Amino acid sequence: MNCRKLVWLGVFVGTALAAAMPVYSQAPSASCSASQNAAVECFITSAVQTKLLTVHDGMSLPQFEAYGVAVSKILQDQPTYVVLGAMASAIADAMPPTDADGNADPAAQRTANEAIVTAEIQSGLVTVPANVTPMQMVYFSQDVVTAMNDNSGLSLSPGMLLRVVDSYVVTASVNGTVNWAQSNIGLNALVTNLVSTGVVKLPSSISEAQVQKFVEDLSQIVYNYCRQTKRTRL
Numbered sequence: 001m002n003c004r005k006l007v008w009l010g011v012f013v014g015t016a017l018a019a020a021m022p023v024y025s026q027a028p029s030a031s032c033s034a035s036q037n038a039a040v041e042c043f044i045t046s047a048v049q050t051k052l053l054t055v056h057d058g059m060s061l062p063q064f065e066a067y068g069v070a071v072s073k074i075l076q077d078q079p080t081y082v083v084l085g086a087m088a089s090a091i092a093d094a095m096p097p098t099d100a101d102g103n104a105d106p107a108a109q110r111t112a113n114e115a116i117v118t119a120e121i122q123s124g125l126v127t128v129p130a131n132v133t134p135m136q137m138v139y140f141s142q143d144v145v146t147a148m149n150d151n152s153g154l155s156l157s158p159g160m161l162l163r164v165v166d167s168y169v170v171t172a173s174v175n176g177t178v179n180w181a182q183s184n185i186g187l188n189a190l191v192t193n194l195v196s197t198g199v200v201k202l203p204s205s206i207s208e209a210q211v212q213k214f215v216e217d218l219s220q221i222v223y224n225y226c227r228q229t230k231r232t233r234l
Contacts, residue, residue: 036072037069037072037131040065040068040069040072041065041068041069043068044064044065044068045061045065048061048064056139066136067136067139069131070129070131070132070133070136070137070140071136071140073129073130073131073132074129074132074136074137074140076129077127077129079126079127079203080126080127080129080137083120083125083126084117084120084126084137084140084141084144085144086158087116087117087120087141088113088141088142088144088145088148089144089148089158089159090158090159090160090161090162091109091112091113091116091141091145091159091162092144092145092148092149092158092159093148093157093158093159093162094159094160094162094163094166094234095108095109095112095113095159095162095222095225095234096109096149097109097110097149098229099229099230099231100229100230100231100232101230105228105229107228108225108228108229109145109149109225110142111224111225111228112221112222112224112225113138113141113142113145114138114142115217115221115224116141116218116221117134117137117138117141118134118138119214119217119218119221120214121134121137122217123210123211123213123214123217124205124206124210125206125210125211125214159234161218162218162222162234163233163234164190165187165215165218165219165222166219166222166226166233166234167233168183168186168187168190168219169183169219169222169223170232170233171183171186172186178223180219180220183219184216184219187212187215187216187219188212188215188216190215191208191211191212191215192208192212195208195211222234
């Protein structure tokens with residue numbers, strides 16, 4: 001079973017269990033109950049040993065354990081995981097890992113995902129929790145995206161936001177050349193209207209200008225994704 005579908009859920013379960021009982025690897029160990037981080041690390045080790053999870057490509061077991069701890073921290077930071085999860089759902093829906101002709105192109109989706117998470121961090125829409133690196137947040141988001149890529153159930157088009165952003169880019173384009181000033185004016189007005197009408201409610205820690213900057217970054221990411229996958233629009 002693909003660990004990218006299981007790791008964030010598995011770590012969440014492991015973290016919940018850690019609050020009630022120690023998690024063991026090969027044998028009961030007092031160190032597993034020494035802290036929440038230690039409990040998560042023991043859970044990851046046990047899950048790998050029992051083949052519930054497979055270590056991510058390119059990671060050693062200690063790195064994978066550290067990633068598991070990072071996921072547990074992300075899941076405890078509600079504003080961060082809500083934004084990451086929502087955008088991951090949008091990416092899976094509107095930016096599939098395929099080219100316009102249907103051929104597989106997972107690199108295009110991964111590139112877009114990393115750029116979007118980076119934009120979320122740089123714009124201040126999300127914060128990087130303690131003991132978590134920006135790249136671990138990218139991994140987390142991509143794990144969720146990958147799981148949603150394979151969803152064959154009911155979908156309510158969570159990629160609407162990305163498609164709306166794309167529509168402004170398309171409208172501001174002539175013969176494939178985008179007038180970014182025109183696109184940004186339209187997107188900024190859109191954000192202002194959504195906020196002023198209460199459709200989008202901003203917490204006190206996030207300004208309208210931050211959201212406008214993030215949406216401008218999104219428009220560039222969407223444009224680059226469409227070029228890479230040879231799509232005319234999302």
